[in-house]
Amino acid sequence: MSDLPTKYRFARPESKEKRDNDRLDFLYPPRMEMRNWIRSARKKADLTQEQLGEKLGVTKGNVSAWENGRHEPSYAQIQEISVVTKYPMPDSQPSIPGASTLDSKDVAVRVQEMLTETGMDGAAFADKVQIPLKRVESWLKGSAISIEDAVAIQKVYGYNSAWVLARVGEKKAAILHNDEYRPKALGKRKALAVRGMAQLGDDGFWAALEYPVGHGDGYLDWPTSDPDAYAIECSGDSMRPRIKHGEFVIIEPNHPFQPGDEVLVASKDGRVMVKELAYKAAGRYHLLSVNEAHGKVTLEESQIDHIHYVAGIAKPSMWRPE
CATH class of the missing domain: 2.10.109.10 (Umud Fragment, subunit A)
Structure with missing residues (x-):
């Protein structure tokens, strides 16, 4: 790196995992570097840099700069790359092996617990949360639950979103749907x-x-x-x-x-x-x-x-x- 001309040197901060005392660090696992993700997406689609650039409306040089880490695409361009190459978005890349404690069996068990306690089948549960049934069915097979879906479940059923994601903290959120009716004063x-x-x-x-x-x-x-x-x-x-x-x-x-x-x-x-x-x-x-x-x-x-x-x-x- 030190042999490169000054104009080609780029200061890039190291990526270090940050630990969280509340045991929620699993929500932000290290992800694949953007340049590696773009290269993997392009090769998965069997496209050259020039061909990918044509589909995105940019030059081959732009794609090359992304893959070399000199520049990064906008969020809209990342979404377009994912659509063009049919490659998962970076946010949906598998997490590190250290997150193996979030095994597929435990996801399925938590979802089944919620279905049993709410007295609903998968279709009724999905309908109330306003998500596709196939998503609930995938959870029962061990697929990970997204942050957005966990928050939606908390809003509708009162299950703590951290518990829904990885059995962290109390099962129920602070305000339960079956709590005694205790209205708060709005104030003058x-x-x-x-x-x-x-x-x-x-x-x-x-x-x-x-x-x-x-x-x-x-x-x-x-x-x-x-x-x-x-x-x-x-x-x-x-x-x-x-x-x-x-x-x-x-x-x-x-x-x-x-x-x-x-x-x-x-x-x-x-x-x-x-x-x-x-x-x-x-x-x-x-x-x-x-x-x-x-x-x-x-x-x-x-x-x-x-x-x-x-x-x-x-x-x-x-x-x-x-």
Whole structure:
């Protein structure tokens, strides 16, 4: 490497496995390097670099740069490579042998436990979670359960998503469907300052323009017990149908959040986004897009300025001027 001319040298950080004291490190196993994945996908499809480039609308040089590790394709290009070559996405590559504790038998046992306890067959279980029946059938044969499906099962049936994935932690989430009815007080209605506008930016991110604390562009009447609650107006249609243009998201900074909740995430580089929290593991937050047109986002804890709980969505008619 030292014999190469300076312009051909590239500083590339070493990939080191990060351990997690909560035993959730299995959720982020080491993956195949991107350059190796592209080369394997191309060869699996029996394509030359030039042929793959033609199918993707790029040059042979672009493909060569990807396979040599000089550049990496965008997420959209990675998806297109997977489609063109019929090769699994990098995120679905098999994990390391050390993850053998997540054996196929244990996956099938956990799924069968859930079917027995809910009193449902595979078809009814799948229908309620809104997934294909063949996916549940594959779990019963030992196929791995995805993060998104584990979160969906937690939402519908109350099973802890970490337990669904690898029998970690309590079987049931904190809030059970058969709990005694104990409604929480919403708090008194108060005037929440609209502290900024969230507008659609590149790659599905949102850029927020915030006002000083205690001031804003008008107010919303909203029931809350959080003294620091505030509102942000949303501009654009990137989050339809969940959030429409002109609506407001109500933010409660002091409210705790958990996997499955919608949160407002502000990164230290100025990006602000509304996402669904999938899980946190090994110092990383894994976020799902409310709008499926945008992909998943993974951020290191050190990259995040703050994460605030999204308490609700308010209609434009609730706004009033100062």
